[in-house]
Amino acid sequence: MSDALWYFARGSGVISLVLLTVVVALGIGSRSGKPAFGLPRFAVSLLHRNAALLSVVFVAGHVISLLFDPYAQLRLFDVVLPFVGNYRPVWQGFGTLAFDLLVAIVVTSLLRHRLGARTWRVVHWLAYLCWPVALMHGLGTGSDNGTWWLWTISIACAVAVVAAIGWRLSTGFSRFPARAERQVAPRLRKELEEVR
Amino acid sequence: MKLHVDWTACDGRGVCTELLEEMLVEDDWGFPVARDGQRSPAVPPPLEGAAKQAVDRCPMLALKLIAR
Amino acid sequence: MTSVAEAAVGRVERRLLDGELGLDAHLARHGRLPLLDGSQIIGMARDSGLTGRGGAGFPVWRKLSAVAEAGDGSAVVVANGAEGEPASGKDRALLAYQPNLVLDGLQLVAAATKARAAHLYAPKAALAPLRALLEARRVAGLDRMSVTLQAAPDAFVSGEESAVVSALNGRGAVPADKRIRVIQAGVGGSPTLVQNVETLAHLALIARYGAGWFLSAGTADEPGTFLATISGAVRRPGVVEAGYGVPLGELIAAVGGATMRLQAVLIGGYHGGWVPADPALPVSRQALEPYGASPGAGVLVALPAGACGLGETARIAGYLADQVAGQCGPCINGLPRMAATLADLAARRPRAGLAAEAERLARLVSGRGACHHPDGTARLVLSAMRMFQADVAAHLNGRCLATEGYR
Numbered sequence: 001m002s003d004a005l006w007y008f009a010r011g012s013g014v015i016s017l018v019l020l021t022v023v024v025a026l027g028i029g030s031r032s033g034k035p036a037f038g039l040p041r042f043a044v045s046l047l048h049r050n051a052a053l054l055s056v057v058f059v060a061g062h063v064i065s066l067l068f069d070p071y072a073q074l075r076l077f078d079v080v081l082p083f084v085g086n087y088r089p090v091w092q093g094f095g096t097l098a099f100d101l102l103v104a105i106v107v108t109s110l111l112r113h114r115l116g117a118r119t120w121r122v123v124h125w126l127a128y129l130c131w132p133v134a135l136m137h138g139l140g141t142g143s144d145n146g147t148w149w150l151w152t153i154s155i156a157c158a159v160a161v162v163a164a165i166g167w168r169l170s171t172g173f174s175r176f177p178a179r180a181e182r183q184v185a186p187r188l189r190k191e192l193e194e195v196r
Numbered sequence: 197m198k199l200h201v202d203w204t205a206c207d208g209r210g211v212c213t214e215l216l217e218e219m220l221v222e223d224d225w226g227f228p229v230a231r232d233g234q235r236s237p238a239v240p241p242p243l244e245g246a247a248k249q250a251v252d253r254c255p256m257l258a259l260k261l262i263a264r
Numbered sequence: 265m266t267s268v269a270e271a272a273v274g275r276v277e278r279r280l281l282d283g284e285l286g287l288d289a290h291l292a293r294h295g296r297l298p299l300l301d302g303s304q305i306i307g308m309a310r311d312s313g314l315t316g317r318g319g320a321g322f323p324v325w326r327k328l329s330a331v332a333e334a335g336d337g338s339a340v341v342v343a344n345g346a347e348g349e350p351a352s353g354k355d356r357a358l359l360a361y362q363p364n365l366v367l368d369g370l371q372l373v374a375a376a377t378k379a380r381a382a383h384l385y386a387p388k389a390a391l392a393p394l395r396a397l398l399e400a401r402r403v404a405g406l407d408r409m410s411v412t413l414q415a416a417p418d419a420f421v422s423g424e425e426s427a428v429v430s431a432l433n434g435r436g437a438v439p440a441d442k443r444i445r446v447i448q449a450g451v452g453g454s455p456t457l458v459q460n461v462e463t464l465a466h467l468a469l470i471a472r473y474g475a476g477w478f479l480s481a482g483t484a485d486e487p488g489t490f491l492a493t494i495s496g497a498v499r500r501p502g503v504v505e506a507g508y509g510v511p512l513g514e515l516i517a518a519v520g521g522a523t524m525r526l527q528a529v530l531i532g533g534y535h536g537g538w539v540p541a542d543p544a545l546p547v548s549r550q551a552l553e554p555y556g557a558s559p560g561a562g563v564l565v566a567l568p569a570g571a572c573g574l575g576e577t578a579r580i581a582g583y584l585a586d587q588v589a590g591q592c593g594p595c596i597n598g599l600p601r602m603a604a605t606l607a608d609l610a611a612r613r614p615r616a617g618l619a620a621e622a623e624r625l626a627r628l629v630s631g632r633g634a635c636h637h638p639d640g641t642a643r644l645v646l647s648a649m650r651m652f653q654a655d656v657a658a659h660l661n662g663r664c665l666a667t668e669g670y671r
């Protein structure tokens with residue numbers, strides 16, 4: 001029984017990483033305004049959201065299975081509080097941190113129409129922290145660390161995200177490179193002064 | 197029902213122009229233009245679902261459906 | 265065209281800008297404000313047909329009653345003297361010569377809307393002298409509501425209604441999306457009335473002399489007088505007052521007449537439209553509508569026959585493009601492109617479809633911004649393309665009718 005839990009935890013962890021990679025790449029792609037990965041723009045956006053929700057399911061499975069795993073000795077507060085665990089606290093702490101960030105990003109996204117675009121966007125930038133932390137957690141914690149297949153998957157994920165970021169920063173990213181940047185004119189920003 | 201664009205938020209990401217092709221086109225810079233030339237174009241009933249989806253999917257939360 | 269007999273009831277006359285300077289002179293001439301309750305003030309505004317003098321010409325009583333209703337004791341009133349339009353000087357003149365009328369008007373709208381706060385928003389230079397006046401009025405027991413003076417930044421859009429509210433909210437004079445109007449939620453989230461300073465001054469006179477008196481000037485549809493700022497090829501550029509419907513020629517004569525033969529007049533300011541320099545043309549909404557123009561905030565620029573209308577329009581369009589607030593994609597991209605297209609046309613750098621491109625861009629940006637800045641700029645460009653049609657044709661052939669003396 002506990003063996004099954006352990007395998008499930010490892011498997012769901014790896015799948016989560018792959019899904020998060022897809023989510024990040026699609027998220028970056030959806031900023032382009034170009035049809036990314038051969039998909040229409042709204043499909044990129046929908047897929048980004050759905051893959052994110054699916055990754056939450058797998059991450060939840062990953063965490064829950066570890067809560068019941070006698071070997072990992074994960075306690076309830078380890079799920080929330082990073083770096084205090086019993087089993088490889090630093091590497092496990094990365095997992096907790098990534099989990100917290102993921103929850104924050106997903107919850108604010110689901111509530112974004114209520115929270116407003118600015119709050120949502122600030123929290124959403126944390127994705128650029130969440131994903132590398134999750135990657136490190138996978139490489140460091142797993143009993144599979146050092147196995148060739150985990151390294152292969154991790155490297156493939158890293159390549160995908162780095163490529164997406166590279167594309168994002170390249171000049172060919174926007175469909176309308178000549179577009180003027182929207183930015184409030186400084187002359188209007190002057191501090192209001194009460195005349196006394 | 198009408199579609200309202202908050203121009204202070206819209207970044208011309210083109211999600212709405214794709215979902216509401218019958219209503220919107222892109223201008224020279226990728227920002228949506230109503231085909232009927234209206235400030236807040238009316239949403240024909242068959243497009244209401246797509247309009248709601250556009251409101252939900254707009255990455256900048258720039259779209260709103262308004263009664264007026 | 266409207267015949268002179270039908271319209272032109274308006275004539276040059278002084279109501280607002282008349283009288284000596286100073287609070288004593290003001291009180292000696294006009295007396296204190298009569299005590300009026302909210303519904304009396306709103307009723308008076310309605311009966312007089314007073315409309316906003318900041319450009320849009322919206323009936324004052326409608327805004328007053330909307331804010332009174334939505335405010336329920338929490339409303340905020342703002343006198344708008346920002347006057348970002350470079351060719352306008354009437355609000356500054358009013359604040360310099362008859363500020364008491366503006367402050368009286370501000371008290372009236374504060375009472376009518378049961379406001380909790382009142383602000384006067386204008387360029388710093390216009391406000392500094394008012395500090396002592398406010399104190400004198402307080403001592404004389406004239407102001408029930410204390411007024412704060414807020415300095416407006418020097419920019420074209422700083423006087424736009426939602427920019428005024430945003431400035432008062434400490435977020436810079438930046439226009440906002442209009443889905444929620446400032447009359448619903450403005451300064452501090454409270455229903456807010458923003459009214460041009462001239463509008464308020466008219467209200468102060470109506471409260472004393474009655475709606476009937478106000479109606480005795482102007483036309484039946486557009487009653488009252490307005491302040492006009494007249495510049496360009498005229499002898500004494502400046503501010504004059506006249507009833508709506510005043511013939512264009514009379515207004516020009518009131519500033520000493522034209523210095524040269526005129527070919528056209530820009531009416532309504534940089535967001536306005538070009539009309540022929542026909543002395544009989546009545547300056548009223550109704551008479552100017554066929555030209556796509558309106559009196560707006562009373563700004564007139566006289567263009568002499570020897571100047572190129574396209575060049576002048578290109579210069580203004582360039583200024584307006586430079587003054588975009590920078591928030592809205594179609595505005596920040598479209599206005600500079602439109603201005604550049606017009607500049608090419610003005611400088612006789614013809615290319616295929618140049619004229620059509622200017623008109624296309626003007627239509628493209630119209631209605632696609634948080635404020636009316638793109639709409640106003642497009643209106644100017646479209647009116648120039650119509651008014652200076654012959655010049656457009658000449659420029660496309662590398663000639664200029666105006667500067668080469670064909671007129």
Ligand SMILES: Cc1cc2nc3c(=O)[nH]c(=O)nc-3n(C[C@H](O)[C@H](O)[C@H](O)COP(=O)(O)O)c2cc1C
Binds near residue numbers: 318421424
């Ligand atoms: C770009 C732009 C600039 C404006 N600038 C001014 C201004 O400087 N002063 C002003 O009174 N109204 C200005 N307005 C009009 C205001 O938005 C508003 O309609 C007016 O202050 C309301 O007062 P009123 O009804 O008494 O005219 C501007 C509008 C726009 C679109």
Ligand code: SF4
Binds near residue numbers: 208228256
């Ligand atoms: S989806 Fe939103 S941001 Fe994109 S073009 Fe439409 S309104 Fe603008």
Ligand code: SF4
Binds near residue numbers: 203440589591592
């Ligand atoms: S329409 Fe233009 S001027 Fe008005 S708020 Fe938008 S960017 Fe600024």
